[in-house]
Amino acid sequence: MIENLTVDKVLIPADTLNKQEEIYNPKLEVLEDGLHLPNKSINVDTSTDHQHNFYKLPKYYDLAFMRDTEGEIDFYIKCFQRYSDIKVTHVLEAACGPGLFLEMIAKGGYHILGFDLNPAMVEYSKNRLREQGISKMRADAIIANMNDFKFDEKFDAGFVCINSLGYLKSDQDIISHFKSMNNVLNKGAIYIVEISCKCDDIKNEKRVDETWHTKEDQVEIDLSWVIKSYDVNKRLRNIDFKMVVNDNGNQIVVEEEHELRLWIFEEFREFARSGGFEIVGIFNQNYELISEQEHIIGELGVLYFVLKKK
Secondary structure (H helix, E strand, O other): OHHHOOOOOOOOOHHHHHHOOOOOOOOOHHHHOOOOOOOOOEEEEOOOOOOOHHHHOHHHHHHHOOOOHHHHHHHHHHHHHHHOOOOOOEEEEEOOOOOHHHHHHHHOOOEEEEEEOOHHHHHHHHHHHHHOOOOOOOEEEEEOEOOEOOOOOOEEEEEEOOOHHHHOOOHHHHHHHHHHHHHHEEEEEEEEEEEOEOOOOHHHOOOOOOEEEEEEOOEEEEEEEEEEEEEOOOOEEEEEEEEEEEEOOEEEEEEEEEEEEOEOHHHHHHHHHHOOEEEEEEEOOOOOEEOOOOOOOHHHOOEEEEEEEO
16 A cells, blocks of 8 residues: 555655756656656655646556456457457557557557557657567557547557546547547447446445555556546546655655546447447446446446447
């Protein structure tokens, strides 16, 4: 747990950071590349920084969000086979992050392109692919914005993981995203979206990963992702995030608030339709099919929505 993590160095109080730019500047290259830490301990309060420093640290993001990638990719492939009207050879991943899915999809024999708004994530993904010996013809990553993107090539399928779509908070941006995705997919292609909907009772919000610990070699990370509140009128889910990293004796603490779209199923379905998609399948985290006639709410947990281009 975070409260029990032992830190050898004294942390700098967050309220002094604005007076100590020489100690920490979130735009410094040492954090942008996501590969190194400053040789001192830092306490960062970025609650007002909408760029979210967590996403500027892909090395630690990659370790923090390790998951059953093989099981998930197997599920994607089965969806390709079941729901797509066309043979899937070229795949697109939105908000690709550190590129784990790019690597695994490419190794599965597909061509894949990923895009992300964060340059550090894109660079990390590129390095990962090249280190694995995967050519640019097979897999690559580029910088692009989820709410408005265009590519020269067309794709047979797309997907977006772990509620990354939730960072598009306005109706206009969400619809723009679906229209952009529709434009780069071939006719009959599918788009798999992983999100969680609003709970009828926030107390029943599934919080399996509210706090967790992960370790690899000499890097240990304690994380907390706590759903704090809903703002139903603004359609926002408010989350408090904290990450404590101990990397070979170097420590870094990131604390920030994340605002994500509060998804209501009926609205999500209309957004998808406005962008040229129809829902053809809904699955839970166990990859079990759920009827669209069921009351689709947050109590069901994180869901996979399989959309087909109309």
